[in-house]
Amino acid sequence: MDRWLVTGCSSGLGRALAAAVAASGGQVVATARKPVALEELVRQWPGQITPVALDVRDAEQCAAAVQAAVDRLGGVDVLVNNAGNGVFGTVEEVSDEELRDQLETLVVGPWRLARLVLPLMRAQGAGHIVNVSSLAGRMAFPGLAAYVTGKHALEGLSQALAAEATPHGVRVTVMEPAGYTTGYGNAMTEAAGRLDAYAGATDEMLGGLRAMERLEGLGRPEDFAATVLKVVRSAxxxxxxxxxxPGAYEFLGGVDEAARAEFAAARALVDQG
Known part of the structure; x- marks a missing residue:
């Protein structure tokens, strides 16, 4: 499992993962929309990091990235779909165009890349596809309607893919990060059609996202990378x-409890004579 293709390596989790793989002796095709952002990684790990321009919304660039992995590394053992973006807005505020852009990045791109690497992995009888989701893949937050939708869809894709690919020796993992110091909150764009009617429900959430980097107790991207390596290399x-x-299991434990309570309430309602 030494030949990796990792998307979204310009910063944050993807960058830390590319560095961790290289430090452990692996070979990485590291992608970013602007490869200039990868120059320091290449200097630090010469011969182990191959930089490739990739906007996962672009089908031709996706195909070229996989071909670069074949040409340079001889194939792909691990695909990590990490590239992401975010638009902040409620269901009523987010336009069709903004929604499509969000889903192209969070769902269509990972689906396309999985489709491209699966023939390689099936032929070698082994491989691992890692989709980076979020706590938002199993819970929802006001103002993050499009992002939550994309992450829920990514988890559904992963569940179906696991059922399909496991018989061919291909493992599938969904990583569900909690808060990390990645700058994601400040990078999130706002929907063009913001409405005053939703300010009370969403302003606090947006403020929290913008201030996230100043919070104590966030995870380090390097720790995330170490966990991915542990999962992928587990026998x-x-x-x-x-x-x-930090807090991921506590948050999702609460989600599971709420889901069980909702299930029981729904059954009681339906079973009422």
Whole structure:
């Protein structure tokens, strides 16, 4: 499992993962929309990091990135779909265009890249596809409607893919990060059609996202990278979903409890005579 293709390596989790793989002796095709952002990685790990321009919304660039991995590394053992973006807005505020852009990045791009690497992995009888989701893949937040939708869809894609690919020796893992110091909150754009009617429901959430980097107790991207390496290189069977980061299990434990309560309430309502 030494030949990696990792998307979204310009900063944050993807950059830390590319560095960790290289430090452990692996070979990485590291991608970013602007490869200039990868120059320091290449200097630090010459011969182990191959920089490739990739906007996952672009089908031709996706195909070229996989071909670069074949040409340079001879194939792909691990695909990590990490590239992401975010638009802040409620269901009523987010336009069709903004929604499509969000889903192209969070769902269509990972689906396309999985489709491109699967023939390689099936032929070699082994491989690992890691989709980086979020706590938002299993819970929802006001103002993050499009992002939550994309992450929920990514988790559904991963669940179906696992059922399809496991018989061919291909493992699938969904990483579900909690808060990390990645700058994601400040990079999130706002929907063009913001409405005053939703300010009370969303302003606090937006303010929290913008201030996230100043919070104490966030995870380090390097720790996330170490966990991904541990999961991928584990000889034992691994769960489909792996929550990771400070508070992840507490948050999702609460989500599971709420889901069970909702299930019981729904059954009681339906069973009422």
């Amino acid at each position: 034992a069977p691994t769960p489909l979903r792996v929550p990771v980061g």
